[in-house]
Amino acid sequence: MQASRARLFKEYKEVQREKVVDSDIQLVCDDSNIFKWTALIKGPTETPYEGGVFQLAFAVPEQYPLQPPQVRFLTKIFHPNVHFKTGEICLDILKNAWSPAWTLQSVCRAIIALMAHPEPDSPLNCDSGNLLRSGDIRGYESMARMYTRLAAMPKKG
């Protein structure tokens, strides 16, 4: 417990320092609970998520960094590896490939990389996975772009 708190505090300080460097990721710690974080990440360019801003929720376990944080999308996203309803993410480093050398910041980067490179063979969103697996890239991209516009972009005035 003490170790996880100390480590999260180190990450908090690091995030404050790195804010300027990495404008694609904005990590914010809950005011009253250092085990609850949210992040805003920019959809990567040249993907159907470009232009969108996606919100992630982090729940950090007491055994952190021995155990990975639990991360889910709060913003609706159409992606084969993200559950459409719950926002749950299927990503190996958040499960058995976790290493304590990952940080909340680097987990965000991994999620951005996953957005750019979906893995349709381990889908949490079957509709999206099937579109990609059947080679219907256009179908997948237009669906993903539509949801990005609907959920991840500011509403037009």
Next chain:
Amino acid sequence: MNQSESSSSADPINPCPICLGLVKQEAYLDRCFHRFCYNCISQWATFVATQHSHSQSTLKCPICKSDNSSIIYGCDGDSFQRHYINHDLGNRFSLSEAHKYRLRCYYSESGAICKKFDVLQYWKRQRYLQPNKWLQSWLRREFQVLTQEEDVDIIVHHIHGLVESFMRRKEKERSKSTPEQNQQEFKTAVSDAARPFFTERTERFVNEIELFLASGLNIEAYDKVYLECLGLNAPDATSKGAEVHEQTQQVLYFHLFDEDSDNGD
């Protein structure tokens, strides 16, 4: 725990990747040489071990994922300590004090102890005709030491059965052959049976089993004589825990080191 916080290892630019703080008690993985706090990396090793049902002999580096088999720590320029990954596991067989003293025997000269017990008298007076009821327990401990495995039933039965049948045969023959012939026959039989398991340690093992039988003592009394010969105190039943564990590592490390140097010569 002596958690020496050497200020020389404090490097604000390269913090420990696990706690993100200054490195306390520098430790390195043996293959990739990535650096961590000793506590951080051993905690991770322990955690990983609890996640697997099978014992793991390597640890993936948290940074580069390379497989490492030990954590190196306590480097002072001249020496270092080493913590093998598979020794973390609670379910692994750990050597007791008595096992450790036996292991040490295999690395010491056998001269002194040979003078204590008169082996030739054993064969001359045909004392082998009296069955030795402690032999089985003695063999079990010996095999656990030599194989570093807990379950040695098969080898124990194999060798014990061989010794018993040898003695029974001698009983029937009575004194047809000379004591020296009997001794030689016994040694050949045991070493043929033991060689597949103990390879280059076989010869010493055969000498040890002969010594134990010739002593005519039970294990406790035999240990006492043997330890006196080695200039060691009897295994202290009161010393437990971390200290015991520490010593195991040292003895085992010595074991590997010895083999390496044998090959190098």
